Amino acid sequence: MSLELVSVEDFSHNQFQYIEDPFSFYALMRERSPAHLSGTIYGGTWLMFRYADCARLMRDERLSNARSAVPLRFLPAEQREEFADMLDIYARWLAFHDGREHTRNRRQANKGYVPFTDEYLEPRIQGLVDQLLDQVDPTGFDLMSQFAFPLPAMVIADVLGVPVEAHTELNRWTDDIAHLFGSTSVSVEHLRRTRESTRQLAAFLASEDNARRSRAEGGLLHQLREAEVRGRRFSERDVVAQAALLLFAGVASIRYLIGNSVRALTAVPATERELLLHPATAGPAVEELLRLCTPVSFVGRVAGEDFEYTASDGTAVPLRKGQPLLLYVASANRDPAVFDRPDELVLDRPLPNRHLTFGTGRHLCFGDPLVRQTTRIALSSLYRRWPELHVPPQENNWNNNLGFHGITSLQVTGDA
Numbered sequence: 001m002s003l004e005l006v007s008v009e010d011f012s013h014n015q016f017q018y019i020e021d022p023f024s025f026y027a028l029m030r031e032r033s034p035a036h037l038s039g040t041i042y043g044g045t046w047l048m049f050r051y052a053d054c055a056r057l058m059r060d061e062r063l064s065n066a067r068s069a070v071p072l073r074f075l076p077a078e079q080r081e082e083f084a085d086m087l088d089i090y091a092r093w094l095a096f097h098d099g100r101e102h103t104r105n106r107r108q109a110n111k112g113y114v115p116f117t118d119e120y121l122e123p124r125i126q127g128l129v130d131q132l133l134d135q136v137d138p139t140g141f142d143l144m145s146q147f148a149f150p151l152p153a154m155v156i157a158d159v160l161g162v163p164v165e166a167h168t169e170l171n172r173w174t175d176d177i178a179h180l181f182g183s184t185s186v187s188v189e190h191l192r193r194t195r196e197s198t199r200q201l202a203a204f205l206a207s208e209d210n211a212r213r214s215r216a217e218g219g220l221l222h223q224l225r226e227a228e229v230r231g232r233r234f235s236e237r238d239v240v241a242q243a244a245l246l247l248f249a250g251v252a253s254i255r256y257l258i259g260n261s262v263r264a265l266t267a268v269p270a271t272e273r274e275l276l277l278h279p280a281t282a283g284p285a286v287e288e289l290l291r292l293c294t295p296v297s298f299v300g301r302v303a304g305e306d307f308e309y310t311a312s313d314g315t316a317v318p319l320r321k322g323q324p325l326l327l328y329v330a331s332a333n334r335d336p337a338v339f340d341r342p343d344e345l346v347l348d349r350p351l352p353n354r355h356l357t358f359g360t361g362r363h364l365c366f367g368d369p370l371v372r373q374t375t376r377i378a379l380s381s382l383y384r385r386w387p388e389l390h391v392p393p394q395e396n397n398w399n400n401n402l403g404f405h406g407i408t409s410l411q412v413t414g415d416a
Contacts, residue, residue: 026331069270138414161219182403256406
């Protein structure tokens with residue numbers, strides 16, 4: 001791929017050529033146009049590709065996370081009213097808050113999460129992993145549909161204290177939301193489907209049956225309702241919104257990270273994959289997989305005020321209040337200015353691994369410990385059972401948006 005063969009203005013998250021191989025495009029953009037103004041994405045959006053710019057802008061207080069309505073910018077203002085109830089849920093997400101509001105709500109959410117230590121979660125996640133792997137045929141199975149798709153929805157349902165058997169519906173609802181936020185162009189038809197999925201997810205999380213179940217099990221859904229900080233509690237709508245955020249952010253991330261990782265690990269000798277099996281080396285190995293196999297391609301922001309930013313190559317970036325920016329962490333994670341052998345999987349890469357997969361600064365992803373732990377247990381269990389796990393040649397079936405980058409099916413076998 002070259003910029004001579006590709007019109008940069010044609011770049012979008014929904015074109016197959018970029019979904020299939022975004023990394024060649026990212027490399028060219030880092031070199032030739034690291035700060036690029038797209039006139040087609042959201043009506044005018046700055047795209048940033050270098051590590052230095054992504055890391056700096058994530059910490060820039062002039063930028064805002066209040067971006068819940070950005071995917072609807074193509075709609076006339078009067079038509080956006082149709083989706084006001086859907087946007088109300090998203091606007092309550094911790095991820096879309098700024099300043100004191102973000103600090104207050106993050107403190108509140110963290111208190112709800114206190115009981116869910118690694119020691120508490122480890123056997124529960126391991127039990128779900130074993131349950132799924134016990135059901136597959138090691139002579140050949142689809143890693144994605146039989147393992148990577150159900151697992152994260154089951155894990156997060158268990159953490160919330162709602163039925164793990166609901167994983168099929170949870171995947172369907174959150175996939176519609178992920179397509180909305182991972183795409184750069186969506187249809188009104190998809191918006192309406194996403195609105196209905198969001199409504200059904202909220203009703204599921206707010207149901208009396210699930211409230212009773214979560215209370216009895218001490219689940220996070222109940223803990224969020226009970227958490228009190230300085231005399232303040234979340235409203236019921238805020239509780240439902242934060243639970244929906246955890247599902248949205250965690251389900252697709254873990255799913256595609258597992259799939260992307262197994263694909264990448266096929267190029268690594270079985271002796272190196274053993275690093276995933278030992279506590280002392282599994283952590284650094286997972287950090288490297290998070291860097292190279294980044295499942296979430298970008299972090300979004302909007303300008304909170306008019307200002308001019310100077311990019312790492314000297315490009316003047318004039319920003320208007322409300323204008324979106326997309327910070328491509330999947331590109332930053334392969335920036336040769338920061339990482340040695342940036343396009344290689346180095347499972348024993350020394351810590352700290354400075355990847356930006358979960359962001360940086362005060363807006364570090366709320367669910368990052370659960371993503372790390374679930375991925376580590378899933379991969380270590382796979383390779384402990386089948387050290388010679390093999391991925392035969394096959395066509396890659398990619399997800400339909402670059403925002404959540406990964407495959408939807410992957411045939412594997414435990415045979416050498």
